[in-house]
Amino acid sequence: GVEASVAEGMRADCLRAHEEGESLSGLMRRWLTRWYGSEGLLVLDAHDARLKRHCALLWSREFEGHGVHEALRHSDAMEGPAHVRENSVFWLDPDHGRLGVIRDAETGGWKAGTHSFEKPVTGWSSWAEKHAFSCSPGVLLRPLYQELLLQSAAVILGPGEWGYWHQLPMAFAHHGLDFPALRLRDHGVVVSPAARECGWTLSEGWLHNEAWDRWVLDKWMAPLEGGLTRHEAMLTLWHRDVQTWAKDIAPELQGPSGAMEAAMGKAWRQWNAKVRKAIKGRRSREWTAARRACESLVRQGLPQDRWANWHVLAGDRAGSWKAAWLSEETTLKAVIWVLEDRIEEMNEAAENSSS
16 A cells, blocks of 8 residues: 555645646646655646746747748648648637637638637737737647757657657747657557558558548559559640640640640549549448548547557456566667457447547
8 A cells, every 4th residue: 555644645735736726637747746856857837827928939920820830831741640730829718718729711810719819019929928828739839839848858759649749840940949859658559450451550650530541542542553654644645746736737826735734634633533532432341441440540530549548458468468568678669569359348448438
C-alpha cells in the first residue's frame, strides 16, 4: 500500500485542486510536482494567462493570415495527417466551450460560433495580448506554442503525434523557432485482418479518412496505370499533330487549338476521376471492408493509440510483453509491438470508452 504521509499529501492535492476548480490535468500537475519536483521536473500549466500572453505573437499571426496555414500553403504538408486550418486558434467561450475560429463568409473576417472578430484599429498584436487567455492552440499550433514557451532538447511522441509534428518544420522556420529532435516512444499496434488484407503496414503510417481512401484507390488503380499513361501519351501526340496541321492552315488557329487542348485536358482529368469512382463502385464489398480497416486504425480522426488501450488488449500476453520490453537494451530506437488477432476486444474497448 501507499505510505500514510504520501496518501495524505495526495489527498491534500485533490482538495486543493477541487477548491481551485481545476480539472484532472491540474491535479496531475500537482501530483507530478509532489513526486518529482525535487528531481528537477518542471510542470507548466499551458492554460496559464501569463504564458498565453507571452505567446501573443502566435495568436496575432493566425488572425493576420501569417500563421501555420500560410507557412505550409502550396507544400506537401497540406496533405498531412492533421487538417491545416486557415486559422489554427480556438476561442474559449465561457458558455459554449472551445470553438474553432473560421473565416466569416459575409465580412471576410473571423468568427467562432456566434462571436465575430473585427480587425482592431490598433492591429492584431495588441488585441492578442488583451485576449490571449481566451485563445487556445489547435493541433498544429500547439507544438509551436510548446516550443516557444520552453525549447526542448527532444520531444518524445506517440505514433499519432509523430505524423503531425512532421508536418511542421516549415511552420517552425516561418516563426523563427528551432525544430526540436523527435523521438518515437515504444508503443503497440493492433492490425485487424481487414487492414492486413488491404496491405497496410506500419510503414504506411496513420492514414486519416481522405488519405486512406486515396491510398486504397491508388492501389486498385495501379494495374490500370500503364493503359492510362499510354492513352494520355496518344492524346498529347494527337494535340501536337492538330496544332501543327492548324498552323499550316492559318496561324490564327493557334489560339483555338490551344483552347481545345486545355478543354480536353480538363475533360481527361474528369474522366480519370470517373474511372476511380467506377472502380470503387464495382468493388463495393471490398470498399466496405477497406473502410472497416481504416476505422480499426484511425477512428473519428484519432489514431489507434489515442483510443485503444494496447496494454489491456495484450491480455494474457501482458506478462511476457513486459518481460520482453524490460529486457530490451536502452537505445533511442522505438520498439513497436504488433498484435494481429485482438481486433474484437479492441472494438469492444473503444465502444465502452465512448459510452
